[in-house]
Amino acid sequence: MAGKCKGGGDSPEMVFAGLVEGINKCGFTGKGQKMVVLLGDCGDITDDADRRKGDKNYPEYIKKYNVAMIAELLAVAAELPSAFLACQVVEVGTDVDYIAFQRQTRAIIDAQQTRIKKLKMLDVSSHYLESRNRDAIAETIRGNYDRLAAQNAQINKELNQCGGASTRF
Secondary structure, rough: OOOOOOOHHHHHHHHHHHHHHHHHHOOOOOOOEEEEEEEEOOOEEEHHHHHHHHHHOHHHHHHHHHHHHHHHHHHHHHHHOOEEEEEEEEOOOOOOHHHHHHHHHHHHHHHHHHHHHOOOOOOOOOEEEOOHHHHHHHHHHHEEEHHHHHHHHHHHHHHOOOOOOOOOO
């Protein structure tokens, strides 16, 4: 039987800060392909009206942590775009914080894809997935990894045929 993920009851969260800081601290280098995986339930605090009104640090937070910043980091981190997989581990239903996660991660994916097209970079596959089934999430991550590895092998083959440097994944 597949395991099930459960929510933590601590919504909303600092999803954008976690993504920005995580990508920045990851140390992506060279032309290797990358995949960023986000597992979560609730959206970022930017959807919380009380937070926007009452938190004196909010204006600084939104300058540093926002959809455009994340999309830029995913698009150009270490010269090649990163695949982004957002896995929501709860059923969305009508919960506003769950809906925020879905909407925000889809906005990140859309902004990332727009940026990649504008830069005329190698297209990567980024996805939103809603599943409480850990096995399904793991299979999706494995599938994305395998796809990126195969894409990387093809790029290396083409580079070697024309005497270029190889990439790594």
